[in-house]
Amino acid sequence: MADDDSSPRIIRRHPTGEIPVGQEPQTSIIRRHPTGANPVVDPPTQVTDVGPTQLSDQSDLQTGYIPRARPMAVSPRQPAPASPKTAITTAVMSILAGWATAVIATDLITGWWRSDPLFCVAVGFLTAISAAALIAGLIGLLLRRRLSRLLIVVGSVVALLIFSSLFVAGAKLPAVVYAIPVFPVATIVLAALPATGRWERSG
Template sequence: MASDDTTPAPNDGPSDTDDSENTRIIRRAPLNTGSQPLSAAADPHTTIIRRHPTGSLPVAPEPATGYLPRATPVAVGPARPPRVDAKPAIATAVASIVSGWATGVIATDLITGWWGTDLLFCVAMGFLTAVAAGASISGVIALLLRRRTARLLIVVGAVISLLIFASLFVAGAKLPALVFAMPVLPLASIALAALPATARWSRSG
């Protein structure tokens, strides 16, 4: 009869053979605990370049200041024509206005003096006076507005005024000597309207 001493002892744990067959042990290098220096190869390779400041931050240079000349103005568009002298046109307008006033005075005196004796003559005087006044007033306004027809209208009004003054001699009216000198006014209007300076003024508009 076998004794209990022959009974195989129980296994305290897995054997080395079983361990090698069932498990795989991964062994890593020991961590650096301070007792063993790490090699230079252990440091990771990085691309960051660290620089230390060598002084204060650089200051940007101040821009140079100075007087900047203004741009020269340049005319845009067509060049303006030279300025035309307005004195001849003003003289023409004044002479035409005074001539028209004198013509109206003479025509009124003739109509009132001959109304009872010659009605046809008075009607003709009234018609000529109205035409002369209309031409003179229109001519002065057109001259102030620089219209080309201004000189023609002034000349027409002055010529009709001369016809009215000529009727004084035909009628044989007794009038002061100053009245017979009044035809100088329409003649002056015609002469001033015919000046080249007046023509340039009327064409400048």
């Protein structure tokens, strides 16, 4: 049978692959691959240890904080040691004042015992008080005891009273006897000095 020229001829061709691959739509996103298989991480920042003084100074400068001054223990100044010179001089003068008082009292008692025994008893009583006060004050001053100066002053005042009794009795005295009150007066002045007080309080 002869071929019919009027029938169309269909040529079938297989596609280039099993599934036709279409073109991807074009976008404006640009994709870039990383520089390596794993992303490169920057090395850790090295921390430098700064001393506490430097850090505190920097922070103080930044914040404007002025640190408070720290209190410091200050040892009290030691006072100068008390000098014993005035105390020794006071002790010597009190001994002389007691001796002078005993001399005057003995002279009065022996001279006026027959005529006025009551007066002699009063003089003896005052002499005992003066001697007790001067001896106690003298020992207390050397031992740096309280009230020692007061006892010395009391004993010296009583000694002056005994000396004034000579004028009450109207006795005739030698010129040397009038110098005896110098000892109790000097004892009172020396006992009242601040240096003697410092010696007394130093104990």
